[in-house]
Amino acid sequence: MFTLSASTLRPLFKAEQVRELDRRTIAGGIEGFALMQRAASSAWHSFRARWPQARSITVICGSGNNGGDGHVLAALAIQSGLKVQRVSLKALGELKGDAARAAELATSAGVSCEQWHAGCVFTGDVIVDALLGTGVRDEVTGPARQAIGAINAARQPVLAIDIPSGLAADTGAVLGEAVQADGTVTFIGDKIGLHTGEAPAHTGEIDFRPLGVKADAFFDIPPFAWRLDEAWLGDAFASRPRTSHKGDMGHVLVLGGAPGFGGAALLASQTAARLGAGKISLATAPEHITASLMRCPEVMAHGVRGVADLDQLPQRADVLVVGPGTGQGAWGQAVLQHALAAKAPLVVDADALNLLASHWPDERRDNWILTPHPGEAARLLGCSTAEVQADRPAAARALQKARGGVVILKGAGSLVASVAGLGVCPYGNPGMASGGMGDVLSGMLGALVAQRGEVEQSACLGVLVHALAADRAARDAGERGLLASDLASYARELVNP
Incomplete structure (x- = not known):
């Protein structure tokens, strides 16, 4: 069926396959934090291409690597002269690993941060969803669910990093509630769950950025599916x-x-x-x-x-x-x-x-x-x-x-x-x-x-x-x-x- 796939169809992967591609890329000599910086830089360029007139931005960060991408993006935004509102689902002192490094980078760049609370008002021209990544499998609850509801209730356009929070990366199902984004920038390998089920109502336009990772070089990680293309x-x-x-x-x-x-x-x-x-x-x-x-x-x-x-x-x-x-x-x-x-x-x-x-x-x-x-x-x-x-x-x-x-x-x-x-x-x-x-x-x-x-x-x-x-x-x-x-x-x- 897919004899033309190598040149005309985009490969799609499950979340665990993309994580494995990520692990192998890091094992091959690219530091995990450097890969996070690449992702944030790609997200920043995607944001600028879509909303060139924006003068302010709200970045809502979770506690994992998806949140880390958001922290680095916030630093890039303030360095480019935008007014930045950074909201963290978790206290910055409780973050670990690359997410903690990313948060410190944003703080050092002069980005202030407020912890998420009910009634938080989003002030940016555009909201960036960096709450939850592709590893979420169970129904979203607690503060993350509240934050997703607040994003959806806001009037500003939304850019989702990697995947709209609350959307299942392998199925496109909504895990209780999911961010309704106007655009999604996704990395390394495109995900099957961004293209079927409830996903079309949540992703907006999808911008795929491979971050220099050539997924087709890993022959033992075959694509889970192929995205059909007019070409x-x-x-x-x-x-x-x-x-x-x-x-x-x-x-x-x-x-x-x-x-x-x-x-x-x-x-x-x-x-x-x-x-x-x-x-x-x-x-x-x-x-x-x-x-x-x-x-x-x-x-x-x-x-x-x-x-x-x-x-x-x-x-x-x-x-x-x-x-x-x-x-x-x-x-x-x-x-x-x-x-x-x-x-x-x-x-x-x-x-x-x-x-x-x-x-x-x-x-x-x-x-x-x-x-x-x-x-x-x-x-x-x-x-x-x-x-x-x-x-x-x-x-x-x-x-x-x-x-x-x-x-x-x-x-x-x-x-x-x-x-x-x-x-x-x-x-x-x-x-x-x-x-x-x-x-x-x-x-x-x-x-x-x-x-x-x-x-x-x-x-x-x-x-x-x-x-x-x-x-x-x-x-x-x-x-x-x-x-x-x-x-x-x-x-x-x-x-x-």
Whole structure:
């Protein structure tokens, strides 16, 4: 799946992996305090690039190395002429190690310090969150929780150092309460938890600074995941040979649209056509045929009352998309059963996933893409939606292990899990919280599998194109009112770079 990763995708790590990279860097001859100074200097440059007009700053420091970064940044700020308010969660005399050295450096530079207390008023133009680092795993309580609440209640913009305090670095879950930052500057190795779960609502723009550490030089610390990137598209969608014909571009069969649920299947089939598949067939309830012909006459629509009407359609297709609008009744069950009997790759979405959970609990195959949202993933895993969201990477990997193929766990920071690794999509926007978005994704995936003949890279590319198309649509006309049907034209541009 990640054959292009070395040049076009950013590696993502778990917190313990980054700590190990940090330890090895120090063991290699760079003093820990020097590395802290590098981090603070990088954070200072990130701050200045984002808020060049700021004349004052509030730095809130915890008791660990994350707080140490904050103390050094405070020293840099006062040396540059800014008015600095330094707030420490712990008395300076109680700090230890590099954090104590950093605090002394700031004091020697002339930065005064006040200890955190309830009712503390933040006076800086910008607040810097240096409270908690990536090692926090349990729910945040006590003074740290109070300070996080005060930061979120303040009106000033916020820069988080390494990670917004209260956000889990490995999962993107909120540990009780987390800082809502406008920007996050993170160091050494980018963290998986900054890109999925609740993270997009807390990180703001992420500025990654490696501090001179080359993570790829440590071959025994493989990335936990890869961040998908728009730059991948140029390599993935080469120009077609001039002699291409529709038979070369694959045949997609969309199975969906039970009586009364035709819209989802129509969206999926039309989007598949816009993404470049050579032939699109639609097997749907007879009452939806007229609407299909009016909406997209290029789609070959077939009325299906029961599986007998499917005849040899599944055998003639290169990929089957099953689930959009199928429902969970007899019609949907029969259609899914027929699809599962075919040998072609499958894209399984919506009610077909719920039917898999309830009627085919042991079904597993290597040539399908499952596209659950958190609720559907919970039903497939036999757990709660909250448990899925508490550790989305673990849920995606567990579902892929149980069911095989490729699993796309949808939501903010969609995840793509396969035997080859885990991909994270950093794109998308709240405008996608509308009906039909999943159906459009299924159509895109079907078209890409039909043209490429494989499921792993097709899944990553489909998720990437889907999210980027939504971002372009929102850029042009706003997030509110964004319709699933708006995406097809933008997606077409993206697959023709």
